[in-house]
Amino acid sequence: MIDAGIGKTHIIGIAELKVVRAPDKLSTLGLGSCVGLVLYDSVTKIGGMVHIMLPQAPPNGEGLNRAKYADTAIPELIRQLAAAGAQPRRLTAKLAGGAHMFSTAKHIDFLNVGDRNVEQCKRSLAAHAIPILAEDTGGENGRSIEFCCETGVLQVRTVSPRNTRLL
């Protein structure tokens, strides 16, 4: 490739996932109660990102979008990373999101998903023995994230207050 070395940034939409390798970057914008999760193999520099919307897939969920639910998205992401050449035993995780944008919604069960998304991610990661290296979860702010497959750094941006963190 002629443009080797100049990484492309792939934008992951809500309930989507993607696997890329260095020097490319992965980004997802405007996470509210959703969780942006990255799995990364630092040796092959292959990384995958998913924008998770809900904690658990319904029991009869055949044909559902696996990227949407924490409990199906994580195994799917591991599978796609392995298929791309990543070593599953080397994978590490970083995650951000799971906020409560409105306290009004916190009292309504079916909308109170921020915490449950984060908890389910942690359960599924533990089940696959994947360590969490860093997280920026909960709170009341929206977040945008960008992951660099070259460095393994996850950048988390908020607009209220305006801030950028590196994880």
Place this chain on the structure above:
Amino acid sequence: MGRTDMYNIHQMSGPGLDFFRELENIGAAHAATALSMMLSRPITIRVPKAQFCDYGEICDILNGPESVVAGLLVAISEDIRGFILLVLSEEDAKTLSRSLIGDLAGSMSEAEREEFGTSALKEVANILIGSYITAISEMTGLKIDASVPELVFDMAGAVMNLLAVAYGDFGDRVLFMETEFSDRENSLMGHFFLIPDMESCKILLEKFAVI
């Protein structure tokens, strides 16, 4: 984007969507009248929409997921449950709060202006959403109660997450009811979203079959 056909709400077609469009129209028209009176200038509404759309499309109408918006949320309860969400761009929200504070602004500190601006916006939401609900309630005969409005300034994607989550278990598309209201002078534009839960969608549609 994949679509699941296992839930029949997605098979709701022309007449069902027409009904929701009519609800949105009547509710928003009343809200626009209330806002006109508050601001002493005409506020018009655009043709209301009621359609199913993909998650990704929701944010496009608000200049993308990272643009900062003011989101005013009210929970509705009683005969139907769910939410009403009023979304304005950050700039429009500030213009609106300035025009509500009016001449008082000159004698205020920055902190006071912010505090008054916030409560003025919440009051607008109260009045707009109150008249919206009253209109829908009168049309359907259903009792609807509203909570105190909550205001957040944040990324459009994060604010609109609520819509996606509300319908997330029912497929990859959301029922999207929207009206824009605008003021010719300031080209103020707001988006009104009525977000009934699934059970309430059914109640409304059943009611519609009766009417």
